[in-house]
Amino acid sequence: MAAEPWQVAEIPGPVKAFVIQKPAVVIGMMKKAQRSILVAGHLSLQMLKECTALDYALEIAKAGGADVVATAHIIGEMEKRGYNSAYSIPAVDIASRLQDAEWNGLDGKGRYDLALFIGLPYYMAWTILSGLKHRAAHLKTVSIDRYYQPHATWSFPNLTDEAWEDNLKAVRDLLKGGKR
16 A cells, blocks of 8 residues: 555655545545535446446445536446436546636536546546646545545555455445444
């Protein structure tokens, strides 16, 4: 469980993401947030032992009251799963909107103060999170992906598929009121 960037040739700078050692950290961030958003990319369709990472992400978003943005083609996958309240927006566009202090969110009810990311290609998430880190001081970011993202505010460390699934399950279960 290293806290080093998965993409080793990139240098993130002196301020790096805090490592999520316990899934309860994500719960605390979501409960503290006034408005949260989950950005899910196509790599969240990765099949884990019990289901896809997208299935866990949608349950986390629903239990945590987060708006959901589907990037790429996964809006159809969300609809197949009965999740019909997601917005389909390209990843770079949602990143730009999250930086905009004048943007009032997907529903016009105000800007977000917490953004969770899962399933974007590593290099793309790296760049998006770097931009948000430098241009969106109001926003905390959390990478719930398998690999450590140093530009997020908080990030899971580099994990095996099994450990990643355990963490996603724990976040889901804790948000739903279960104990771990």
